[in-house]
Amino acid sequence: MITIPNLFLIVLIHSFLFCSSEKHIILPDNPKIQYTGRIDFTDLHSPVLYWPGTYLKANFNGTSIQIVLDDSQGNNFYNAIIDNDSDHPVILDCDMGNQVYSVATGLKDTTHLIMLFRRTEGFSGPTVFKGFILDKRKTLSTPPERPKRKIEFYGNSITCGMGNECEDNAEDENNAKRNNFLAYGAITARNLNADYTCIAKSGIGILISWFDMVMPEYYDRLNPADPESKWNFSRWTPDVVVINLFQNDSWLIGRLDPAPGEKQIVQAYMDFIKTIREKYPDAYMICSLGSMDAVKKGQPWPGYIRQAVDQWKRKSGDKKIDCLFFEFDGTGKHPRVRHHQKMANELTGFIKTKMNW
Numbered sequence: 001m002i003t004i005p006n007l008f009l010i011v012l013i014h015s016f017l018f019c020s021s022e023k024h025i026i027l028p029d030n031p032k033i034q035y036t037g038r039i040d041f042t043d044l045h046s047p048v049l050y051w052p053g054t055y056l057k058a059n060f061n062g063t064s065i066q067i068v069l070d071d072s073q074g075n076n077f078y079n080a081i082i083d084n085d086s087d088h089p090v091i092l093d094c095d096m097g098n099q100v101y102s103v104a105t106g107l108k109d110t111t112h113l114i115m116l117f118r119r120t121e122g123f124s125g126p127t128v129f130k131g132f133i134l135d136k137r138k139t140l141s142t143p144p145e146r147p148k149r150k151i152e153f154y155g156n157s158i159t160c161g162m163g164n165e166c167e168d169n170a171e172d173e174n175n176a177k178r179n180n181f182l183a184y185g186a187i188t189a190r191n192l193n194a195d196y197t198c199i200a201k202s203g204i205g206i207l208i209s210w211f212d213m214v215m216p217e218y219y220d221r222l223n224p225a226d227p228e229s230k231w232n233f234s235r236w237t238p239d240v241v242v243i244n245l246f247q248n249d250s251w252l253i254g255r256l257d258p259a260p261g262e263k264q265i266v267q268a269y270m271d272f273i274k275t276i277r278e279k280y281p282d283a284y285m286i287c288s289l290g291s292m293d294a295v296k297k298g299q300p301w302p303g304y305i306r307q308a309v310d311q312w313k314r315k316s317g318d319k320k321i322d323c324l325f326f327e328f329d330g331t332g333k334h335p336r337v338r339h340h341q342k343m344a345n346e347l348t349g350f351i352k353t354k355m356n357w
Helices: 004-017 184-191 247-255 262-279 301-316 337-355
Strands: 023-026 034-036 055-062 065-071 077-082 090-093 097-104 110-118 127-135 149-155 194-200 240-244 284-289 321-325
Touching (some): 055 127, 110 127, 149 184, 247 301, 262 284, 262 301, 284 301
Parallel strands (some): 149 194, 240 284
Antiparallel strands (some): 055 110, 065 097, 065 127
């Protein structure tokens, strides 16, 4: 059943944006659209995208494609990629409300692949995907085959890709320069031909964050802004889980009163390992840190993580867990794309070895 708001949108598109005899609307519930990520499908005609790195794919026929999005704040950015040409994405700078975005015209009249990838993180607000607009009498073909491998990342601003497209001397907060597609996690997943999910938020830690919430309170949400909105972990089970946390803890731990000691810090990390392991009993877990100054020479934080992993192994007998620390990149800012590429190359090799991929 089409709800009144969706019916209104269809009428609006037909009436004001083009002649309906010249275009074809593909609604979001079309089974030939392939979705990846923590997406709210409560209304199948209005799936809601929240998390950085959420994406959808479809094979479409024809010479053009438009995308209809309803963005809550007008602060999100998406990459629209045609035929895997990721070096030349069409960047959608969302406006608030229902909008039609032209992605491609003048294509060869054949089958093409469209990928829509969310660059920005949850604080930019949700986006409702409303569908595609194709040429007259054109439709979707069988979707691309899904990768057999799956990787999930839990992290902070590094994993989000904050500031990764900024110039070296620029401030990191420019939302237009925050591109999760070129963050190390997404690059690693593509290197390994794996589906990818990213559960990350800038400023978050395990013991303390730059706001009143920590990852153990955040990791299980469907809607990142709603503590009552819970994700069903049975819907998506990764083969590999990568955790890259403690950077913000390293900066902020002294603000806790009383400040936790080494034993408490190690226990908090081990508790989070246990939490994730309970959700994914068979996944290979990689506990990482870097490439910012928490891994700088002399910092205790990699040691805390290694202690937690070693203690967890002894206590549980878990053999599917290990550590990988990225080298300090030597800057005082968030890693740029070249740093993410270096991290991804290292992580790719590590996973290949551990998983025999």
